[in-house]
Amino acid sequence: MASISEPVIFREFCPLYYLLNAIPTKIQKGFRSIVVYLTALDTNGDYIAVGSSIGMLYLYCRHLSQMRKYNFEGKMESITVVKLLSCFDDLVAAGTASGRVAIFQLVSSLPGRNKQLRRFDVTGIHKNSITALAWSPNGMKLFSGDDKGKIVYSSLDLDQLYFISFHFCDEGVDLAEHSLFSFRCCVLLLLRKEAVIIPTSWKG
Secondary structure (H helix, E strand, C coil): CCCCCCCCCCCCCCCCHHHHCCCCCEEEECCEEEECCEEEEEECCCEEEEEECCCEEEEEECCCCEEEEEECCCCCCCEEEEEEEECCCEEEEEEECCCCEEEEECCCCCCCCCCCCEEEEECCCCCCCEEEEEECCCCCEEEEEECCCEEEEEEEECCCCEEEEEEEEECCCCEEEEEEECCEEEEEECCCCEEEEEECCCCC
């Protein structure tokens, strides 16, 4: 008979002052002082990505101990979700409260890697707040979902600088999360409290 394992207690290892001190708590817009809220987070071994309520994406490089900033042009709106990916290139995707999605191909110092920051935008398909983002392992596909259940499939070829987005499916309810595995898209539906497995038919 298997023994009952002890409960896991999570403890804060170290306050991330080096990260928080690099992000302003307020910004000045005209005569107004606007409080900056941190609204989204993702991490991997190379970066910490933080989305904010002012539409600014903060990207902290762990190896260089440097903070970089990327913003959405136009109106100031909250970033609702961010998703990092490290493959041959370093990529980060961010979604906003109005349904905008931006993909950034990051600059790398390694030989043969990308030397110029590139940006690709998913526009005109999502009309509602982005709630979930999922990369394929090779970085050639991104699935984005919003709070009305619409999922958009974006195809990305960094070598040919080719980018196109399609309306993939519509579940009609809020998406809590989705992920990719074995060429299938797993969608977690918030309202119906169920998971739906959708064959993607696109490999990679």
